[in-house]
Amino acid sequence: MKKNSLNENDKKSNDSNEDKCQLKKEITLINGIGIVIGSMIGSGIFISPTGVYLKAGSSGAALVIWMLCGVFSMIGAYCYIELGCIIKRSSGDYAYIYQAFGPFLAFVRLWIDVIVTRPCCIAIVSLTFAEYILEPMFLNCVQPIMARRCLAASCILLLTFINCWSVKASTRVQDIFTFAKLLALVIVILTGVVKLCMGFTSNWESPFSDTNTDIGQLTMGFYNGLFAYCGWNYLNCMMEEMKNPVKDLPKAVLISCSIVTVVYMLANVSYFTILSPIEIKLTNAVAVRIGLDNFSVMWWVIPMFVSMSTFGGVNGIIMTTSRMFLVAAQSDQMPASLAMISTSLSTPIPSVIFVSLVSMVYLVYPDMYVLMNYVGFVTWLTFAFAILALLYFRFSKKYQKLERPFTVHLIFPIVYLLVSAFIIVFAFVGGFYESMMGTIIMLTAVPVYLIGVKWKKPKSFNRKLGDFTKFVQKLFIVVATEPDESLKLS
16 A cells, blocks of 8 residues: 555656656757857857957968867867766856856856847847848948848747747748858859869968968957857757757767867868958958859859858847846846746747847947957857866865766866967957947946845835736746756756
8 A cells, every 4th residue: 555655746746847847858869069159150140240340450370260160169069078978067257166166156157248249149140141132132232221230120029920930930040041141152152163273372372471460459359250050059048948968968069069160271271262361351241252153143042041051149148038038037137037937838038038138228329240250259158167166166165076977087167268268369359449438337236236146125115026927927928937956957
């Protein structure tokens, strides 16, 4: 009888777990590769080559910077695999910094993403999407700014609906558009190969002539290149939705980063083969320039594929950022309404909508690239803190007994931290004003944390906040969710 009662209790427990509203594990290895490649290849490879070239001074130095950016990103991604396998929690480096250094530094990391980094990225990539969509209609004309903004907003709203509707649908969008963006780059690469075979080698006769020797300028060129590689850590933000995270995360990240690095190098070789130095300096849309000069009446194919690339990029950022905000809300560092999940769709609807609304606010800002420059070195500082957390987990007695299904050699996090320290310091040399503004933006997290998180609010305020949370629940039919006990941040 006792045995039967135990079995009945176990059955009830299993039933309650099955009925519990939580994120579904629907992401496979192929989906993971699509998320990483789709997040990395956005607008960067189509607009960053000009910035890198201007700072490097020569095609040879620019290629070296692109290669070093790829290697550096690969090392960071390699270290993040161990972090993801230790702390199997969505939200990526937010969770790692929280677990290692406490809620305050984790909130600083979160604040940078909330106030600038992620919404700015979404706005920039969606505006790039709109620019390339409108290019065939406004060839050799100035595009109406309102048309760009409205089309960018439409892109964000459509992807918001998809991400609210289904995780499977959003990952399918990512897979399809990842293929499209790779196809666009393959077209650019093959065009360069054809040109080389036809004898167009004049741009490679002195590849390192006029190379810039200013270390500050080269560092800023490195930042421009790293912008194109951003996204290598995004799959860590989806850990709780991966079917087999420990097995698939290493494969997905290493395969994706290798593919992107090779594709970026070959694409830049094509750019420098087909276009003259003057043409590269005078245009931000290098891929479109190649289409205009080489594809005759079919030149519009390149803008079409680039717009598809940026569409997938926006999807990847919305999908992963919403998970970060969800986990932060579960940790009481964001409003409780963002910790809600749809009872029927199992998607974090409030968090997805919040990400999209903040992003659309930035569409009206006159120069978001300036904001991105402000937080450029701060972003890499927070990445360095996440890698520092890896070393903390290795040597702290509290975490030495953690299961480590994947372990990296210590040389990799050490090299990453040394290079990060170098580029952070020299960011002040090459862009002192931008770096100081980034520091100020980061420091604004202190009063927000004290007022929003630590301050014990009046009962009247808590009642109004509770009423708003109930309104969100009724509006979207969502309920609060909590992770498994083993995944909770402490």
